[in-house]
Amino acid sequence: MSLVVMKFGGTSVGSIERIKNVARIAVKKKEEGHDVVVVSSAMAGETDRLINLLKEISPKYDLREYDQLVSTGETAAIPLVTQAIKELGHDAISFTGFQIGMITDGAHSKARIVKITAERIFKALKEGKICVVAGFQGIFPETGDITTLGRGGSDTTAVAIAAAINADVCEIYTDVDGVYTADPRIVKNAKKLDRISYEEMLELASLGAKVLQSRSVELGMKYNVPILVLSSIEDKPGTLVVKEDKDMEKVIVSGVTADKNQAKITIVGVPDRPGIAAEIFGKLAEANINVDMIIQNVGLDGKTDLSFTVAKTDLLRAIDACEAVKTSIGASKVVSDENIAKVSIVGVGMKSHAGVAAKMFKLLSENNINIQMISTSEIKISCVIDEKFAELAVRVLHEKFVEEGDNVS
Amino acid sequence: MSLVVMKFGGTSVGSIERIKNVARIAVKKKEEGHDVVVVSSAMAGETDRLINLLKEISPKYDLREYDQLVSTGETAAIPLVTQAIKELGHDAISFTGFQIGMITDGAHSKARIVKITAERIFKALKEGKICVVAGFQGIFPETGDITTLGRGGSDTTAVAIAAAINADVCEIYTDVDGVYTADPRIVKNAKKLDRISYEEMLELASLGAKVLQSRSVELGMKYNVPILVLSSIEDKPGTLVVKEDKDMEKVIVSGVTADKNQAKITIVGVPDRPGIAAEIFGKLAEANINVDMIIQNVGLDGKTDLSFTVAKTDLLRAIDACEAVKTSIGASKVVSDENIAKVSIVGVGMKSHAGVAAKMFKLLSENNINIQMISTSEIKISCVIDEKFAELAVRVLHEKFVEEGDNVS
Known part of the structure; x- marks a missing residue:
């Protein structure tokens, strides 16, 4: 018998049929003899x-107010999943973030988890119940305000609970x-990976491969x-x-991604003085x-x-801060x-192979795609290009x- | 300067335009110099x-699970109202039931308010903010479970907060x-009342005049x-x-109502023995x-x-209990x-006038309407009749x- 956390995304609970x-x-899973905690997103x-x-x-x-509002999506989904489980003859109970002690900081719309007390989960599991927990949401204990973990935060909820229990x-x-290895809607020869390292998954996640929220991978790694x-639809092995x-390490590039959710800001004519960057990025x-x-x-003129x-979602506020x-x-x-895309290649094999960046x-x-910005890490190379060339790249x-x-x- | 609680129903917040x-x-109200607490229902x-x-x-x-689910309707409405107030240049903040310490018992779907701590309301009012509170919902402190006060419970929330603060x-x-005096959609000569007593309003409310939830009137009276x-649409005086x-007391009948939300259960062939009724209604x-x-x-046969x-909403569970x-x-x-209606006449003047029931x-x-059940109080007479005669009656x-x-x- 093992203890399993199962997270279902919005599409997986997108209709009553899907919820069933x-x-x-x-x-x-429960009937196979496991203890089960379900984490659910809001209905698609x-x-x-x-x-x-x-x-x-x-x-x-x-x-x-945004957090107070959007957290209701997950809160509404969990009683539906719970009731559907009860209909199959198993006992179940739904919990919101605050009910399981999902304590976060106070950074609304992108709060970070501080700790999870999970008392009610332990109690309910002991009573043989399947727990159904709302993803994405937490509580800032100093005020009692509801917080959310950022889009896709239900992945983070699931991994954090898995770690906590x-x-x-x-x-x-x-x-x-x-x-x-790439978005199959863009690349028809994209292959499914059986296994991938946390580090690679982290880069892929943060680069816009929407499979997992990057913070969930960080937590998994930690x-x-x-x-x-x-898949919640087909019974197939998946990627571990x-x-x-x-x-x-034998594979140099595990994945190729494009992220269109970023926007570029340029502050023109900044005096070349110490402390300027600190002031801007501090703001x-x-x-x-x-x-x-x-x-x-x-530049030459100082x-x-x-x-x-x-x-992109932060663009308006970022412009305000810069102004x-x-x-x-x-x-x-x-x-x-706003019309930019970040294309990236990721692979742990890059650590031990030179010349990958030059090749990229x-x-x-060769395909007439102009590179506007470059960023690299040990296992990743990213280039910002014109959005319209994203799929081609x-x-x-x-x-x-x-x-x-x-x-x- | 006074302190005003303003409650808005689902229709009043039924669209973004209505919320504005x-x-x-x-x-x-705030600009007239008052402290304002808004209580909102879920969007229609x-x-x-x-x-x-x-x-x-x-x-x-x-x-x-029902409470966990339906309470999200109100929780989603309050940040929208709050944001709309902020857009008008006034500071505002939304609160769920648990955030204002709306403590109830654990009777899910029809919980009763035990107390309201209201700390965050006092603090926010002191800071000059308009408070926007979710109606209908509370929390059962022993478990941390969300409770709801029954349909129309936002009225009760509003009056309870008004009493608490x-x-x-x-x-x-x-x-x-x-x-x-009657539902204007049924009776075209129905007149608006300028004032009405708690007692009369209580009877009207519990009889299905959907203007106020009866428990809110009880609380107001207490x-x-x-x-x-x-009206939230027209700027008119209203009823106090x-x-x-x-x-x-000069008016004998203040209102005539019909309630179609009830159902009748008959247990046939009950032995005429002491304790039977106690057993049924205890269940x-x-x-x-x-x-x-x-x-x-x-009957004659014992x-x-x-x-x-x-x-009607309790019918299935009531039949189960009886079976x-x-x-x-x-x-x-x-x-x-299920095809019954309860028609009633209400008025404090009945206390001092005889013969009203016989007349009814x-x-x-005279209109060929058969009376199935009768119930009377000091200020009310109710008859259960076939649902199809409700409007005529x-x-x-x-x-x-x-x-x-x-x-x-």
Whole structure:
């Protein structure tokens, strides 16, 4: 007997029929003799419906109120899943974030988990119940305010609970049947991976492969929780996310991704003085905006253009923050571009192979794709390009690095 | 400067445009110099949508899960109202039931308020904020489970908060502009009442005049909170619910109502033995089912038929409870009828006028309406009749008692 956390995404609970299917999967696991905790997202479309209502009132909404609002999507889903399980003759109980002591910090709309007391989960499991927990949400104990963990945060909820209750595995059920070398809708030769390391999955997740929220992978890595990504529709093996091993290093590029959810901001005519960058990015940090890539080129006139990328959802607030410091730092203007994409190749094998970056730049250039920004890590290379070339870039990179296996120059 | 609680029903927050209108009404009150607490229902249709999802899974759903589910309707409405107020340049903050310490008992789907700590309301008011509180919901502190107060429970939330924070008035905004002598959709000569006593309002509310939930009126009476019922669409005076005074007694019948939300259960062939009724109604009480009217006629053979009415929503569970005791009490069968209506006349003047009941029965009989059950109080007479005669009965009773003012025989 093992203890299993099973997370179901919005599509998996997108209709009553789908919810009944989730109940069947959970009950099957229970009948195999396991203790089961289900984590559920909101029904597909519900979160967007709620956000759109709020945006109709104000495009620059209050984030505390946003959290109060969108968390209701998950809270509404869990009693439905619970009732569907009960209909199959098993006892079940639903819990919101605050009911299981999902304690977070107070950073609304992107709160971080501080701890999970999970008392009610332990109690309910002991009583033989299947627990159904609302993903995505927590509580900031100082005020009692509801918080949310950012889009896709239910993955994080699931892995964090798995870590807190020392589960044997965290199964992430989704509408795809595993992690692919590229988005199969873009690349028809994309292959499913049987296993992938936390590090690679982390890069893929943070690069816009929407299979797992990156913070869930970080947590899995930190607490060594095996994460199994699999389909809620078909009964197939899926992809297991685990610690890196020797075999994995033979593959140089495990995945190719494109992320269209970023936007670029350029602050033009920034005086080249110490402390300027600190002032700008301090302001953005205060506004709780994550900055991804940053480029600064010093010009001859002692002025420089500073470019960086942020999530599209943060763009308006990021522009506000930049406009607020523009005058005090003596910059001339703030411009933004939403029509960008970040294409990336990821693989632990890169650590031990040189020349991968050069090959990538050459490939893009051969296809007349201009590179606007570059960012690299030990196991990843990312380029910001014009959004309209995103699919083309993914296809040529996948063909060269994954299909041909031609990984080195 | 006074302290005002303003409650808005589902229709009043039924669309973004309506929500903006609610914000304007609240801000106007604030700008007149008052401290304002808004209590909001779920957006119109939302509660039914959620219940229908649950019913699709199981018609006999778990009430704890029902509460977890339906409470999300109100929780989703309050950040929208809050944001709309902020858009008008006033500070506001939304609170769920548990955030304001709305402590209830554990009777899911019809919980009773035990106390309201209201700490966050006092703090927010002191900071000059408009508070926007979710109606209908509370928390059972022993488990941390969410509870709801029964359909229309947002009225009760509003009056209970008004009592807890010692507000000067509790304004109930609705889609009608006050309390009428009858439903204007049925009786075209129905008149709006300027004032009505708590007692009369209580009878009207419990009899199905859907203007106010009866428990809200009980609370208003208990804590002497003036309740003003008025339109959220038109700027009109409304109806004030207050303590009875001399003037009110001059009117014998203040209102005529029909309630179609009840169903009748008859237990056939009950042995005429002491303790039988206690056993049956004890079982119903255990299942938390409120019984309204009860009739028992002893037959010649020592057997009796026992009839009573319950809310239609409780019918299935009530039948179950009756079936469960049927054998042990030796009754022959349980039958039910959903096609009934309870028509009633209400007025404090009845206390000092005789013959009103006889007049009512005669009127119904003259119109060939058969009376199935009768129930009376000091200020009310109710008759259960066939549902199809409900409108006709209301019209003839209103014409005789209210329009003609012919109140005594």
